[in-house]
Amino acid sequence: MSTSIENILPKLKKVLKEDQVSINLTVRELHSKDESYHEICLPDIVVFPKNTNEVSEIMKLANHYQIPVVPFGRGSSLEGHIIPYDNGITIDFSLMDKILEVRENDLLVKVQPGVTRSQLNKELKKYGLFFSVDPGADATLGGMAATNASGTTTVKYGVMRDQVRDLEVVLADGTVIHTGSLAAKSASGFHLNGLFVGSEGTLGCFTELTLRVYGIPEFTTAARAVFPSVQSAVEAVTSILQTGIPIARVELVDEESIRQVNRFSETNYVESPTLFLEFDGNEAGLKQDVEFTKEIMEDHGCVDIQFETDNTARTKLWDARHNLAYAYIHGNVGKKMMVTDVCVPISELADAVVYARNELSSIGLIGGLTGHVGDGNFHAILMIDMTDAAEVAKAESFNEKIVHYALERNGTCTGEHGVGIGKQKYQALEHGAALQVMEKIKIALDPNNILNPKKIVNIES
Template identity: 85%
Template sequence: MNTSMESTVVALKEFLDEDQVSVNQTVRELHSKDESYHDASLPDVVVFPKTAADVSKIMNVANNLQVPVVPFGRGSSLEGHVIPYENGITIDFSLMDKILEVREKDLLVKVQPGVTRTQLNKELKKYGLFFSVDPGADATLGGMAATNASGTTTVKYGVMRDQVRDLEVVLADGTIIHTGNLAAKSASGFHLNGLFVGSEGTLGCFTELTLKVYGIPEFTTAARAVFPTVKNAVEAVTSILQAGIPIARVELVDESSIRQVNKFSGTDYADKPTLFLEFDGNEAGLKQDVEFTKEIMQDHNCEEIQFETDNTARTKLWDARHNLAYAYIHGHVGKKMMVTDVCVPISELADAVIFARKELDAIDLPGGILGHVGDGNFHALLMIDISNPEELAKAETFNEKIVLYALERNGTCTGEHGVGVGKQKYQVAEHGEALQVMEKIKLALDPNNILNPNKIVQIEKMDK
């Protein structure tokens, strides 16, 4: 450890307990990577704050000494967001894991950033409530807000940004601010919630979140629908949305992925493009939605549709979709998963998925296509040997092709995983001159460029 970092550690230990500051090699290695294929990089020190005041003091030290800081939740990100390529301090929020207040009459909850979504939903169930955003991983709510996470329920309930009513944020110099309030709407000032959600730790550290929650639906029905082609499946979804059916989830899994599911989960689903769907609401309305959906499916050559109302059967059905990533990982031992993430207008989705499948077949790497087709977001899962330069190059070329395809159709390079380092090179192409506005905001809030430096935007080191 160099002299500068020794001084930093000494300064941190002046107000943090001994067990809140770690330079242990194993601890640093655990915070050197996320779940992506991007190269690891060690932080110099890992700190474990317990309060917003702790975080404020940490940021004050880091800003004064110009030491980089990376906020860390559970490390479940997929684009290298939490990898500290500039080393420095990693702030692990795992000790800030309290559900502070459930305001059931306001349909709001106040939590610390280290609370996970399953932890929150377990508590909310006592009140007949649930939190809607489901990215698959049991991520922390602070991390989910940092990346503007979404997932399977987005088509009905919206993304993370739609759920945030207020954030407590510690800025680069240690200042603590609130970005919102408890009101359902406001026309006062700039929309700071929207600015900070999705900022990936580059503008501040979240120390408290006030989030919208929802009543648990009276009835829920799940379904699995099989189609002869991806185009049929996606066009069926488009028709469902145009009909105004309030579908809660709709996920596409292609035939290659269905085969992988069958191997892993012991199911015997047909090896064809499949939609996994879910409807929720009151019993009478749900029956109408289901019948209308059946008619639409038939119009788009649906070959088989199976509905499940029993909770165990519904869980089994969705487990197949949720476990898809693990199915690929277990089926290709020794390889690392690369997950792409683009979003296009719904009208472009069928052709985009067909294009992605064709390009995936051409590179001859194991993988499949899946997606939250109700909002135009889809992923390709590729299994690669990251020590093999040829495979890595093939995967990166494939990723670039589908990103450029999306951008050419006024889509985005990332629907939900975020920019991190993996999607940084596409920011100019997607945002144009607006990227300079983002850089100016970054410099205004973090003039020393210490907060998760060189993520989302590239800021040149300025002379002191």
């Protein structure tokens, strides 16, 4: 244990209760990894604050001793965001899990960062409301804001950044600030909400979030549409968007991924490229949208489309999509999942997905493509033996190829997984001189470089 850690440990135990500070190896191991393939690294200390004041005191001590701090939600991130490569302190926000206020008339809710998506929606249902962002995993809302999460509903409701009205943030020196207000819009000052959302714990720790919520739609229907090729499926999506149909979700699952779904979820879907769709709104308007969508699908060679209005059937459909990653993991014991994402303009999407599918087929690894194709974001899942250097090299080369393909078409290296450690090497290529602006912001807010160092921007301490 380093001298700095030895010095700060008794001081943390004065700020927090004994059971809120842990150097237990098992606890540290649980906070040494996320769901990615990236190398693990243990924190020296894990702390469990219960309120903003405790977080502020932790940060003051860490800043004084210049000890790295990494915020931690549930560890469901996919690019190594919460792995503490400089060791130090991990702040686990699981005890800050209160829904503080539901302002149903304002369509707003105030929560602590440890509240999960499903926990919030369970409470909101009492008010006839729901929170829209659905990344698949039951992530914490603090973590979702930190990575600017999105997911299946983005095509209609937007990403996490669109839902954040205000954040309470503890800065590196322990100062507590608010980044917004309850107002629906503001022309006052810099857009700090936009700056902090997606900052991945590199600029501050979120201790409260005020979020936009929505009324539960009157009627919802889901569909599963089968296509002869990935290209025809994606081109159908492009046509749907161009016609202005307000589709709530549209997900692509390729042939190999449908095969994994059938094995894991005990379904018997046709093993061919498939779109999972959902529409919500009033019943009359929805009927017109559905009929128009059917026509578009048929124009693009759809060979079968099945609609589900029953809640149980719809839940089964989306559970199959959400459990896709776990289907690959359970179906390929002994291999590690590498999952990556890119996002391109809608007009480039069909060619990008076909390119990725061809590249994936050529390297001979188990894997598939899926994604929120309604917003140009798609994912590649690969199952690899991390002890096989050739397999690892093939997977990394594939990842690099689809990233470069996206960037060459003015897309982005990550639509929703975030930068973390895995996509950091592409930041200069994507952002150019703007990366230097990000570095200056980081230095200004965190001059000792203690907040999640080596993530997004790599500042030398």
